[in-house]
Amino acid sequence: MRTLTRPATAGPVLAPDDAGYDAERRGYNLSVDQRPALIVGAAGVADVVASVRCATAHGLAVAVQATGHGPTVPADDDTLLITTSRMTGIEVDPVARTARVEAGVRSGALVAAAAEHGLAPLNGSAPDVGVVSYHLGGGVALMSRQFGYAVDHVRALEIVTADGHLRRVTAGADPTADTELFWALRGGGKGRFGVVVALEIALHPVSRLYGGGMHFAAERSAEVLHAYAEWTRTVPEEMGSSILLIRMPDLPFLPDELRGRYVSHVRFVFTGDAADGERWVAPFRALGPLTDTVRGMPYGEVGTIHAEPTAPVAFHARNSMLRTLDTGTVDTLLALAGPDAHAPFLVELRHLGGAAARPGAVPSALGRRDAGFCLYSGGAVTDDGVDALRAALARLHEAVAPWGTGGACLNFLAGPDVTEEQVRSAYSETDLDRLAEVKRRVDPDDTFRAVVAPMSAEGSR
Numbered sequence: 306m307r308t309l310t311r312p313a314t315a316g317p318v319l320a321p322d323d324a325g326y327d328a329e330r331r332g333y334n335l336s337v338d339q340r341p342a343l344i345v346g347a348a349g350v351a352d353v354v355a356s357v358r359c360a361t362a363h364g365l366a367v368a369v370q371a372t373g374h375g376p377t378v379p380a381d382d383d384t385l386l387i388t389t390s391r392m393t394g395i396e397v398d399p400v401a402r403t404a405r406v407e408a409g410v411r412s413g414a415l416v417a418a419a420a421e422h423g424l425a426p427l428n429g430s431a432p433d434v435g436v437v438s439y440h441l442g443g444g445v446a447l448m449s450r451q452f453g454y455a456v457d458h459v460r461a462l463e464i465v466t467a468d469g470h471l472r473r474v475t476a477g478a479d480p481t482a483d484t485e486l487f488w489a490l491r492g493g494g495k496g497r498f499g500v501v502v503a504l505e506i507a508l509h510p511v512s513r514l515y516g517g518g519m520h521f522a523a524e525r526s527a528e529v530l531h532a533y534a535e536w537t538r539t540v541p542e543e544m545g546s547s548i549l550l551i552r553m554p555d556l557p558f559l560p561d562e563l564r565g566r567y568v569s570h571v572r573f574v575f576t577g578d579a580a581d582g583e584r585w586v587a588p589f590r591a592l593g594p595l596t597d598t599v600r601g602m603p604y605g606e607v608g609t610i611h612a613e614p615t616a617p618v619a620f621h622a623r624n625s626m627l628r629t630l631d632t633g634t635v636d637t638l639l640a641l642a643g644p645d646a647h648a649p650f651l652v653e654l655r656h657l658g659g660a661a662a663r664p665g666a667v668p669s670a671l672g673r674r675d676a677g678f679c680l681y682s683g684g685a686v687t688d689d690g691v692d693a694l695r696a697a698l699a700r701l702h703e704a705v706a707p708w709g710t711g712g713a714c715l716n717f718l719a720g721p722d723v724t725e726e727q728v729r730s731a732y733s734e735t736d737l738d739r740l741a742e743v744k745r746r747v748d749p750d751d752t753f754r755a756v757v758a759p760m761s762a763e764g765s766r
């Protein structure tokens with residue numbers, strides 16, 4: 306066993322035998338079992354700098370974890386894991402309509418801080434997801450059809466790179482601005498170029514929305530999914546939506562009409578006039594939902610709409626970007642994930658298009674925007690075992706491939722089954738070369754190697 310000199314930090318430094326090691330390494334997705342040589346619970350930028358320098362001095366890889374919602378490769382005894390959950394600073398500038406967000410901030414905290422000023426970030430569905438990594442992976446926001454991907458609204462990144470230095474990276478014209486790294490981090494930066502200690506993002510003047518969710522009974526699934534597919538072809542860009550097909554767990558706190566039952570859940574986030582929103586959702590109300598939480602609400606309540614589970618769970622996932630959702634796609638989904646399929650996974654379709662199909666104002670590595678929908682599927686490991694779950698997920702994505710763009714949604718590539726090929730599918734060949742070039746320059750020794758990456762420092766992609 307190697308002897309490691311621990312970095313001098315304000316936050317805790319934990320080796321496998323130390324009390325607190327297990328609690329610190331564990332994140333939301335338990336299917337990736339982090340067992341690093343050392344964990345540093347960074348209390349601030351100085352701790353991150355000290356940790357990266359310590360890791361490179363010992364030849365260790367550096368991995369980062371904020372919440373554990375999106376890990377891919379488990380940190381091993383060749384790795385120092387920096388946890389950022391203590392770095393929770395948020396500064397909102399209501400005049401400039403920007404926020405500076407530290408590495409450990411979760412989405413719900415940022416939504417709440419912005420809402421105090423009548424502003425909103427381009428957050429995703431789950432309040433517990435980490436803001437920084439969500440942006441680095443693109444950020445499929447609930448308002449993406451109106452404003453684009455979250456990553457298009459990043460103004461600056463503060464990053465500690467493998468040389469142990471803190472850099473501020475912007476698109477700016479000043480000679481110190483590393484515009485290539487700015488391009489690469491936005492869409493290609495999850496765990497690959499350094500530890501992003503803070504982001505500066507634009508906020509949007511959205512203080513209210515008309516939205517919520519409606520659950521429908523199993524026997525209405527086909528009708529609802531076909532209606533949803535048709536409806537998405539008609540809605541304006543101010544309407545964001547998704548549909549979930551799921552067998553709800555048999556848990557006592559769930560209402561009787563949902564508990565243990567197969568349901569579809571249609572979710573809406575409409576930022577236009579509430580009366581218009583009511584008209585847009587009327588066709589679903591007419592289908593007789595089991596539950597209906599759709600109403601005018603302050604934007605600060607947006608996190609209640611998807612109501613995803615918050616307790617840590619071991620899950621495996623796959624996703625595909627779809628060009629369209631036509632009758633054939635819907636029938637295929639119903640055959641493999643409908644109420645009679647008894648699939649061991651849930652399926653979710655997020656409506657993209659609109660501004661999410663257009664390039665951002667400042668180009669980023671999130672280049673492929675050719676999808677109309679993101680199809681996500683994920684399941685907890687059941688009694689049938691992980692191989693049965695993997696095989697069922699693979700069958701689903703092979704079956705929908707005729708409607709696919711050939712690409713994957715980067716942010717939903719999480720868990721132990723993510724492959725290099727899947728990550729590469731999110732980029733164009735030209736962008737892969739460009740990412741490899743930035744990697745060679747910024748991290749020549751591949752210190753940030755504890756992720757599934759489409760490129761390495763050696764350019765061996």
Ligand SMILES: Cc1cc2nc3c(=O)[nH]c(=O)nc-3n(C[C@H](O)[C@H](O)[C@H](O)COP(=O)(O)OP(=O)(O)OC[C@H]3O[C@@H](n4cnc5c(N)ncnc54)[C@H](O)[C@@H]3O)c2cc1C
Nearest residue numbers: 371372373374375376429430431435438444445496501716
């Ligand atoms: C329930 C749920 C809902 C979700 N909803 C959405 C959604 O609506 N839209 C969407 O786009 N995505 C969504 N995601 C995906 C999520 O955005 C990504 O998995 C994201 O990477 C999670 O970031 P995290 O910090 O929470 O997780 P972590 O597991 O802590 O981080 C994921 C990876 O990011 C890297 N990383 C973390 N912090 C840093 C840092 N400071 N610097 C550099 N690299 C870092 C590391 O490589 C790490 O392994 C969802 C995921 C879940 C589980």
